Amino acid sequence: MILEMNNIKKSFGELDVLKDISLYVDKGEVVSIIGPSGSGKSTLLRCATFLETIDSGEIKYMDRAAAWTDESGAAAYLPPAELRKVKSCYGLVFQQFNLFPHYSVMKNLVDAPVSVQRRDRGEAAEEAKALLIKMGLADKADAYPCQLSGGQQQRVAIARALAMNPEILFFDEPTSALDPELTGEVLKVIRQLADENMTMVIVTHEMAFARAVSDRVIFMDGGVIVEQGDPESVLGDPAEDRTKQFLRNYQR
């Protein structure tokens, strides 16, 4: 098991955003999470990537606990240095790309492997070049993010995450900031990664894409997992009324 989240609870003040959620991701699995805005999808990803701290529950990467609930009932995390090691298991692609604007495309890809993972600069640069070719951005190595289109920036962001050689890649609405024309080029890259058996968790509003690319689809609403299963059943023939209603509204 690459990722295991057990009984995750998270609230912002009075608002319970995640109500006892459990999520498992196996090696090579592509899991899509769909659901209305405010259903807790993004918060779940942010908890999995330690951008938010959980209130209680357990998070395991590669069968090793990174966060757990201690005797007092509060969440405990590994110390920062240990947690940084766990962080090299995963990568996160943001809705807003969040590339480093003062670094060239190449430096965006090479800096973290060199200064965080202490890898050899030459080797990291070779790998970064190969990733850029794969993303169809071989000629953009020396460009700065502001010189690229949104679709190109997002592909660089995917390459930056892949440069860390993660076991699992999270996508937080990777195409929501893009116009329809640019959406296609990003989805194509993600599909290509799925074909290579990259383990991925994708929060998305692209239903057709989720259906085509996922091994499993999770429908979330109101901080709980309402329904999950293979894409054909969840998206084609949902069992729950709430899922049906959501998909009906979506098709309009």
Added chain:
Amino acid sequence: MTFWTICAQLLQGLGSSLMIFVLTLLFSLPLGLLVCLGRMSKAAPLRGVMRFFISILRGTPLMLQLLVVCYAPYYVFGCRLTTDWRFMAIIIGFVVNYAAYFAEIFRAGIESIPAGQREAAEVLGYTRNQTFRKIILPQMVKRVVPPVTNEVITLVKDTSLAFVLAYSEMFTVAKQIAAAQTNVAPLFVAGLFYFIFNGVVAWGMERIEKGLAYYS
């Protein structure tokens, strides 16, 4: 006294003003960054102290601060006031005052950087230190150049306040000549020199701004 000897004397005064200017910038920019980090620290007491320190320095006249720095050792410890100490007091007073202003400019710069930058660095496993040094600081520098330029230009003119500690900076010299000659021309010449000085400063800062324009 000819026009040229007046100019020569003013230029000598300008050298003294320049000394305050250079030393103040040299020390107040790094000190400002430290104060800014304290002001944004997680430790509430440190944050409170810095906030208080900044409010005092921004809320009272620089001239008064110079007097306090210069005469406090005499009143508190009974130290003798030497010429060297007067100059030191001027530099300390200017540095501390400008550090307070720079700290607030730096804080605004850091807070204007989107949260996503810090988050992206965090997910990639950068330490807090690396995130600040490699991701936040360079972007902050670019954002603060225009407001820092404002402060630097103000500093050029503020050097004239050193007169309260009997330091012969350019404006003090200009007033002395004007009084002795009963002629206001030296004051205008000094004004022209300040203007040229600031023209050079503005040009330099614009170069820095352009140098950082390779990304947006």
